[in-house]
Amino acid sequence: MTFKALLVEKDDSGATSAHVAELSEDRLPDGDVTVAVEYSTLNYKDGLCLGSGGGLVRSYPHVPGIDFAGTVIDSNDARYTPGDKVILTGWRVGEVHWGGYAQKARVKADWLVPLPQGLDTRQAMIVGTAGLTAMLAILALEQHGVGDGPILITGASGGVGSVAVALLAAAGRKVAAVTGRPENADYLHRLGATKIVARDEIAETVKRPLETEKWGGCVDAVGGPMLARVLGQMQYGCSVAAVGLAGGPSLPATVIPFLLRGVNLLGIDSVMKPYDARVAAWRRIANETPLSLLEGMARPATLADLPQLGRDILDGKVTGRVIVDVNA
Ligand code: NDP
Numbered sequence: 001m002t003f004k005a006l007l008v009e010k011d012d013s014g015a016t017s018a019h020v021a022e023l024s025e026d027r028l029p030d031g032d033v034t035v036a037v038e039y040s041t042l043n044y045k046d047g048l049c050l051g052s053g054g055g056l057v058r059s060y061p062h063v064p065g066i067d068f069a070g071t072v073i074d075s076n077d078a079r080y081t082p083g084d085k086v087i088l089t090g091w092r093v094g095e096v097h098w099g100g101y102a103q104k105a106r107v108k109a110d111w112l113v114p115l116p117q118g119l120d121t122r123q124a125m126i127v128g129t130a131g132l133t134a135m136l137a138i139l140a141l142e143q144h145g146v147g148d149g150p151i152l153i154t155g156a157s158g159g160v161g162s163v164a165v166a167l168l169a170a171a172g173r174k175v176a177a178v179t180g181r182p183e184n185a186d187y188l189h190r191l192g193a194t195k196i197v198a199r200d201e202i203a204e205t206v207k208r209p210l211e212t213e214k215w216g217g218c219v220d221a222v223g224g225p226m227l228a229r230v231l232g233q234m235q236y237g238c239s240v241a242a243v244g245l246a247g248g249p250s251l252p253a254t255v256i257p258f259l260l261r262g263v264n265l266l267g268i269d270s271v272m273k274p275y276d277a278r279v280a281a282w283r284r285i286a287n288e289t290p291l292s293l294l295e296g297m298a299r300p301a302t303l304a305d306l307p308q309l310g311r312d313i314l315d316g317k318v319t320g321r322v323i324v325d326v327n328a
Contacts (some may be wrong), residue, residue, distance in 0.1 A: 001025045005102030006303045008050060010060040016306045018050050029098050031106035034074040035086060039125040040065040040100030042309050042322035043159060046248060049095060050310030056095040066093060068100025069121035077109035085115035086142040089129045090271040101303055103326050113278050116286035126321050127285055130159030133270040135281045137219045137241035138167055140153040142267045145214030147235035150174040150195060155221030155246050156186040157319045162297050164219040165191045170290045178202055184319055190296055199246055209256035222246050228253035231263055239264040297321045302328045
């Protein structure tokens, strides 16, 4: 039995290249559950893993794809039987363990969650790791404090940002979306953003540690100088959920917003999230995600499209969620 996969290989010079290959099932890694993958997605980390790996990939040849949804075809674990629909996010799948850019995947049962009622496998992947992360960020904001001002979303037209805008707007919050691409303003308004903030307006390095209080919370996918600036614009006692570093890993901030405005900086990690927390977040996603908006975020792709799309996402050129139909 063979299956199609996007294989990333490394040559003797250290250069990597990705191509669609036909592989035999005995090449699948060890695991408890074998899944017939239906959909996977493109995330920032996949962009890294499709290229030189960015320090994430441990050995080659490698199959990227940090998330997938599909149907169980074989299981050694009592929780899953053939025919069950499942979702995988995180646990370094697609980084150190072969991932979802393949028609078959074999993983540990603990890394899966059952597909929640109300979503099909494609819809679940429009949400995907990006949307799970957005929901975890929103849960953290709710737990630690939000104010009455708009919630700021940085990197808004990307995967995490798009889902965060839609979820918060659907919950009735005012949402301010930061984007470096003014041409995406209509897209962000359709998702529910009430205000568009130009990236340049907020990207300058901190000049004053405290500015006018503007935001009742923030989901930050960008990090770097933008996150530092946002900290000084938060309303008293409000929270910033930091999910990513599309704008760089440095944080040129001062301690003053924490001391004088009681700002909370919350780190969000979806990768090693325990089973119960993932199941709870997926239930809430299934109950609260406006399904009609999901289609507007989705951009279809095949395995063969991924090498170019991987370069695009690292260049910040991808809008919304790229949904990979691995059987197309
Ligand atoms: P995307 O590339 O889809 O989105 C990132 C967005 O950030 C871009 O669309 C762009 O939005 C903006 N952006 C890109 N480059 C820059 C820059 N240099 N300066 C300012 N803004 C920039 O990525 P994802 O949404 O998938 O992921 C976002 C971040 O979150 C990544 O760092 C990723 O690794 C991380 N992540 C973390 C997770 C976790 O568990 N903590 C899970 C998933 C992702 P615009 O053009 O609108 O400005």
